[in-house]
Amino acid sequence: MSNNLLAGKVGIISGALDSKSIAWKVAQKAHAEGARFVLTNAPLAMRMGEIKQLAEECGALIVPADATSVEELENLFSQATEHLGGKLDFVLHSIGMSPNIRKKKHYGELDYKFFQQTLDVSALSFHKMMAVAERQDAMKEWGSIVALSYIAAQRVFPDYTDMSQAKAMLESIARNYGYRLGKLKKVRVNTISQSPTKTTAGTGVGGFDAFYDYADKMSPLGNAPAEACADYCITLFSDLTRYVTMQNLLHDGGFSSTGISEDVVEALMKMNS
Numbered sequence: 001m002s003n004n005l006l007a008g009k010v011g012i013i014s015g016a017l018d019s020k021s022i023a024w025k026v027a028q029k030a031h032a033e034g035a036r037f038v039l040t041n042a043p044l045a046m047r048m049g050e051i052k053q054l055a056e057e058c059g060a061l062i063v064p065a066d067a068t069s070v071e072e073l074e075n076l077f078s079q080a081t082e083h084l085g086g087k088l089d090f091v092l093h094s095i096g097m098s099p100n101i102r103k104k105k106h107y108g109e110l111d112y113k114f115f116q117q118t119l120d121v122s123a124l125s126f127h128k129m130m131a132v133a134e135r136q137d138a139m140k141e142w143g144s145i146v147a148l149s150y151i152a153a154q155r156v157f158p159d160y161t162d163m164s165q166a167k168a169m170l171e172s173i174a175r176n177y178g179y180r181l182g183k184l185k186k187v188r189v190n191t192i193s194q195s196p197t198k199t200t201a202g203t204g205v206g207g208f209d210a211f212y213d214y215a216d217k218m219s220p221l222g223n224a225p226a227e228a229c230a231d232y233c234i235t236l237f238s239d240l241t242r243y244v245t246m247q248n249l250l251h252d253g254g255f256s257s258t259g260i261s262e263d264v265v266e267a268l269m270k271m272n273s
């Protein structure tokens with residue numbers, strides 16, 4: 001059901017790799033709510049081609065950009081404002097990748113070059129996006145910028161290794177740039193800390209199925225699906241949340257406030273009997 005929450009709004013959506021991606025659902029919902037936008041992803045991910053279907057479905061232009069490259073981000077923002085006919089109302093950062101996780105390295109054997117790549121792709125890219133937006137004066141007043149995070153920024157999930165530090169940095173960048181863009185342009189910046197979700201990035205983390213099930217059992221509402229995360233992003237892009245900024249917003253079915261749940265107790269009792 002559409003409420004035209006984003007009628008007349010324009011923006012950039014990064015990170016739609018395939019139909020499981022959280023960004024894919026955000027694009028579909030933003031389109032349904034009346035937004036126009038540019039889709040972007042790393043040139044390598046583009047070659048897989050699926051993003052073209054999404055672009056057709058949403059009438060969106062695709063502008064490839066490696067989010068670690070300031071030059072490519074400059075091109076992205078200038079092409080987006082030109083194509084969309086003016087400044088932007090919203091930007092979604094939905095980008096994460098850890099070579100250490102891909103190579104299944106445990107926390108004690110992390111490769112530091114990989115670690116730096118993890119931070120560059122998954123966290124610094126968010127700063128770079130906002131710095132480019134600031135330099136190009138690309139955001140409208142009362143615009144909204146959102147990035148996706150995970151609770152491993154605050155709690156230990158051993159298999160999440162260096163992505164935990166990347167998410168902690170991402171959330172800190174949101175607070176600090178949120179202050180700056182709030183003062184400069186009344187633009188708000190937030191992170192959404194999402195439940196484990198069955199996407200390419202999510203399922204790449206070791207033991208994903210177990211911690212997906214564990215989080216689901218721990219959360220009174222169950223894990224939040226990707227579609228619901230997209231709904232939350234839409235509310236943050238809309239004018240209904242104009243004074244929410246510099247926050248890490250937990251979208252996790254209640255997981256973060258639960259000590260133990262009856263479902264987990266029951267599962268452990270079964271195991272021990």
Ligand code: NAI
Binds near residue numbers: 097
């Ligand atoms: P996904 O794998 O569909 O999306 C990750 C995206 O990052 C892909 O589109 C990939 O091409 C893009 N990317 C990687 N390197 C890039 C680069 N150098 N430049 C530009 N784009 C690049 O997976 P998902 O789950 O939709 O991930 C989106 C965001 O949600 C990520 O920040 C992830 O950490 C976060 N998140 C995911 C959770 C999960 O369990 N799936 C839980 C909480 C947060």
